[in-house]
Amino acid sequence: MRGKRSNRxxxxxxxxxxxxxxxxxxxxAWGQVPDSEKDPQSPPSDLTKVSIENLMNMExxxxxxxxxxxSQVAEAIxxxxxxxxxxxxxxxxxxxxxxxxxxxxxxxxxxxxxxxSPPDNLEVERLAKLSGGNVLTRWNHISSNRxxxxxxxxxxxxxxxxxxxxxxxDTIDFEFQNHLKIGNRQDLVWGLGYRHSADQxxxxxxxxxxxxxxxxxxxxxxxxxxxxxxxxxxxxxxGTKLEKGYFTGLDxxxxxxxxxxxxxxxxxxxxxxxxxxxxxRREEGLNAVLAALPGPAEVVLLGSPEGNSEHVISYExxxxxxxxxRLSFDLAAFFSNYGGLETIEPLPxxxxxxxxxxxLVLPRLIDDKMRGTTEGIETILNWKATSxxxxxxxxxxxxxxxxxxxxxxxxxxxxxVEGSNPAHQAQIRSHVALSRGMGxxxxxxxxxxxxxxxxxxxxxxxxxxxxxxxxxGEFSLVGQNLLRDHHLETIW
Numbered sequence: 487m488r489g490k491r492s493n494r495x496x497x498x499x500x501x502x503x504x505x506x507x508x509x510x511x512x513x514x515a516w517g518q519v520p521d522s523e524k525d526p527q528s529p530p531s532d533l534t535k536v537s538i539e540n541l542m543n544m545e546x547x548x549x550x551x552x553x554x555x556x557s558q559v560a561e562a563i564x565x566x567x568x569x570x571x572x573x574x575x576x577x578x579x580x581x582x583x584x585x586x587x588x589x590x591x592x593x594x595x596x597x598x599x600x601x602x603s604p605p606d607n608l609e610v611e612r613l614a615k616l617s618g619g620n621v622l623t624r625w626n627h628i629s630s631n632r633x634x635x636x637x638x639x640x641x642x643x644x645x646x647x648x649x650x651x652x653x654x655x656d657t658i659d660f661e662f663q664n665h666l667k668i669g670n671r672q673d674l675v676w677g678l679g680y681r682h683s684a685d686q687x688x689x690x691x692x693x694x695x696x697x698x699x700x701x702x703x704x705x706x707x708x709x710x711x712x713x714x715x716x717x718x719x720x721x722x723x724x725g726t727k728l729e730k731g732y733f734t735g736l737d738x739x740x741x742x743x744x745x746x747x748x749x750x751x752x753x754x755x756x757x758x759x760x761x762x763x764x765x766x767r768r769e770e771g772l773n774a775v776l777a778a779l780p781g782p783a784e785v786v787l788l789g790s791p792e793g794n795s796e797h798v799i800s801y802e803x804x805x806x807x808x809x810x811x812r813l814s815f816d817l818a819a820f821f822s823n824y825g826g827l828e829t830i831e832p833l834p835x836x837x838x839x840x841x842x843x844x845x846l847v848l849p850r851l852i853d854d855k856m857r858g859t860t861e862g863i864e865t866i867l868n869w870k871a872t873s874x875x876x877x878x879x880x881x882x883x884x885x886x887x888x889x890x891x892x893x894x895x896x897x898x899x900x901x902x903v904e905g906s907n908p909a910h911q912a913q914i915r916s917h918v919a920l921s922r923g924m925g926x927x928x929x930x931x932x933x934x935x936x937x938x939x940x941x942x943x944x945x946x947x948x949x950x951x952x953x954x955x956x957x958x959g960e961f962s963l964v965g966q967n968l969l970r971d972h973h974l975e976t977i978w
Contacts (some may be wrong), residue, residue: 544625551898552665560723560743560755562804562818562864573917573927575950575964584931584946585915587864588882593875634668650693650774655685676709684734685767693774696789702732704764710741721745721912723903730765734795749811757802765793769852771826778848781844787830790852796826812870819863827856827888827903856899858888874919882911905938939977945969 525780555864564586580624624642629635642657663677687694723743730736741759748754772789779785804818833849866880884907886902915929927950935943947968953961968974 494878518617553675558721558745558747560721560745560757560801562816562820564866572952573925573950574929575916575927575948575962575966577964581966585864585878585880585913585929587880587913588862588884588911613970617693619974634665636665637661637664638663641726642894649690651690651695652688653685654854655683658682671714673712673714674709675711676707678705678707680705689773691775693772693891695771696773697771699768700771703730704732705730705957719747726896729762729764731766731795732767733791733793734772737762737764737795737797751807753806755802755804755806758800760797760803762798763796765790765795772852779848781846782843783848785848785854787849787850788833794826794854796824796828796854797824798824814868815865816867817863819861821859821861823859825857826854827858828852829855829890829894829899831855831894853894854897855891855894855896856888856903858886859885860884860899875916877914877916879914884909884911884946906936908934908936908943910934925952925954926950927952933975936976941974941976944973944975946973 497816518563519701528542542594566582566585568785570585572580574582576584595761600636620640620642623638625637627635638661640659642659644651645654659681661677661679661681663675666674666676668674681704683704684699685695686699687696689698706727706729708725708727710723712719713722713724715722721744723741725743726738726740728736728738739759739761741757742753743757743759745753745755768795770789770791772787774787775784776787777785800820800822802818802820804816806814806816808814829852830854831851833851835846835848838845840848862884864882866878866882868876868878870876886904886907888904888905890896890900910932911934912932913930916927917949918926929948931946933944933946935941946966948964948966949968951963952966
């Protein structure tokens, strides 16, 4: 564990038709080239023999909840293919996600800085021991070429044992989705979902949840209609999601998106959307000791049972082009306005009765008295320089302007959050197909300074040499962090 949970940046979850507030506002998606676009003379997994034009025709499933060609998607999106995974040499998900613009990846964690979300920490706690199982069922029925229905159900059970507390959780999730083509100009997707979650926790002297055992329900309904204003040129996407969280009332999350494709090689898109993040179990029921002081005294962090949803209104504008069969370029700009972001507010101190010696408690409450804006750009270029060499540079800029309400007594939150996120990030990835089945991959990732944590700018360089021995056998030699044996990336 790298630090107390209270030090994390505020969390805002995904807009759109499904889960949490745009986890990747550059939207990481898994894609594949449609069979009709594949080069029959090339192995399906060899991207060095597939044109950039075919890559732009990859079918992806994003917040629209249906398959679309990447060139037609009305949002910033970054596709990680199986070949990208192979060429990266990554052995874990955080390292793999470094290639997505706007991702600040540290050892054991992924920090998302992107279009619709402020920094979101997807922490992988190395000291925690996880066990459990999952049952997933999916049923799909095609009524006609204009209508299909999908039903998904899963049950998940896991147990987590860590140094601060132990937890066992059961989750039941159900989703119904219907896809309808209405006339010649409308394509409607609507659905509803239900989730039940129940946990049993065992606290320690450092951390507990109140109540120790809890169960809750969440519901959602969503719809999105794609309206063709001019065939193969202009499409309007109007959608909304209505959600009842575990601890809050109904939240409305509407969105409007527009794509303009003047030619097959150029796409301009724009979007306005509202998203919310409902309070979590931690934010509602946490009781954690942050520090033990002489006296004796304790600093205690408490969840708030009256917490409200965090919310964001985001404005996005993007341009996607493929000027030639060897070159593609993607640019997205964004401005987001947030409210109800997390602060840590002091409460009146008190003495624990009947304690010997008397114990002074200094409580801190998880509250929502911060607001502000983020703005920036994200860009990625794919260039197939020769038939054997491809290179992909990328860049992300993030500016944050946060402030607390006049009633807030948290003096450090704004400085901590703004100074814990790099303003500049850049990357370049290269793949060279050598002779005799050999390949060489190299990548460099730059991350700007974190002023609040006294972390200097740093660059990571990885390389990989591969040799395909047979169709099913390959030898790989991977080197990571080649510039130095260690460097500081973050402090929590």
